[in-house]
Amino acid sequence: RHWWHDRINFEYAEYCMRSMLWHGGGGLDSHLDTDEFEQRCAEAIQAKFKSNPLMLGMNKLFPEFLPEQVRMLAYTSGLGQFWRVMSDIFMSLSQGYDEGEIKSIPQVVDHIKAGLVAAANKPITYAPQIGAQRYEIIPESVGLTFLSDTGVPYVEAIFFRGTPFLGTVSLNAQAYQISPDQTRFTYGALYADPLPIGGAGIPPTLLMQDMRHYLPKYLSDFFMRSHRGEIDLRVKICQTFQKSMFCVTTAAILGLAPHPMDTTDPAELEENRAYLEYWMDRLIPSRLRAANGQMTNA
Template structure:
């Protein structure tokens, strides 16, 4: 296998060709044995990591509710000397990246979730939970009276912890099942990967997102079923928007000085997500995806690790190679999203439906024009 850094010269595939491939049942990522191995291998690793991430996010949401100094929030309730030593030595899962994704979602927002979090119902439910949590703590009660918006905003953030954890709980199982099917010979091409993702996300599309906490043995519902928040439209789509597309500029790579003008004024113009990030800085200090690449490096299937080691730089730039493979896999996930949200099946032969789909796909191509899509489509 010739890995991406060995491709010295390439010409981007015309986006019109990519649209035609989508209409023929293909994906944003071209089909090849090399791409297939990279995608299913890296998603297997990603699934292992997401399993750890989702458990910790849900633990923080459920068990660290309004804990003012959560020193041990990454320990999932199991604090031992060995775990503490491993934590200090960084021989652990980097849960900080999960929180980075949560904060990206919180900042960019999820429309229906935010509408509920801005409602009087949420305010009432949050206030009841806050009062129960602060019972017997006069100092905290005084803080709440002096700054009445502080703790409700904290509860709002806890809701995003829970929603992202519930989203990843579905996704990690989906990715691990993909690898199992690949090993059984059921996944033989990139379109098979997209179909697997599409079917499994479709099966969970209408799953309700709810959130409650137990305080002194009593349950307090923060997000009730009546809020009607669903997996696909209220978690998956906002996640893709916030993490795949927008995200946030990496500290130290651009100036946050408004006069420098290096960061777009409007959040909607942000293009710092997983589909746009330059893989080369991966491994550098202060670049959040480095944490994810390090976590995935520890869970690589042996066959994919062997391919990476056989490249030009081998171990030296494995995180960069992992990032390239990860971006390829995210274009497969994005393809599933494109197919799921299309006005008509992309393979339709009816002229009026093809015309509507073409306008829809052109919109996607414009948005992906500055992404890494051209880099993963060499000719």
């Protein structure tokens, strides 16, 4: 079963971590470039390899190598803390659906938004234990929080920007298929075509393979009623996943709005309008229309 990938994979999680590390944004990205981080990182590296002269020697020859690995570990930890919160939100969402309390997309968005707001100021820290001592690579005193330092950068890096999957576009600079400006990237989850799922080099393939293990019966039955049945199951899971990510994005956009959506103050309405226009412009080339009409039982 293991060799046939009938197991939990983490390749997509690594893709998310590396994408966030590359695109940056938020306080986590800023902190990892500070002198404080460098000092704390150096102390942890010395403690980890104090009995390994080979690694200490390599660290002197290539002083940026091990700190970069620590940066990836810090992002992995931050991403895990972000997903821990999101997991609780989604589990309570599923329970609400099972109990008949959540019956519409607006209710889904409201539930996610409430969860994001409730956890907005949850501290993000990273303190690995080396031997008998913990080394605070990212102490709570840095002031990193869930929403602004992991949630917003995650939405930006994974939902919007992303990175081009190997084999789907040419990496030849002369082909001009990839923008030289990262801010113009549109390879994220909101823009991705679900059809390549299952192909080589497509990181979400293994994510859909993972989610296949945890489909609730009502959703599995819905998929099986289509005329293709299980043949394109991963593609259908991806379509459902993409639609849910639009719900998360909507919740994040509404939660970060400068003023309440039901405000009647003209000045606040104008600010909200300008804020929403920015996000709507970014959603125009996404698969929002397809997501709204694709989940038909055909």
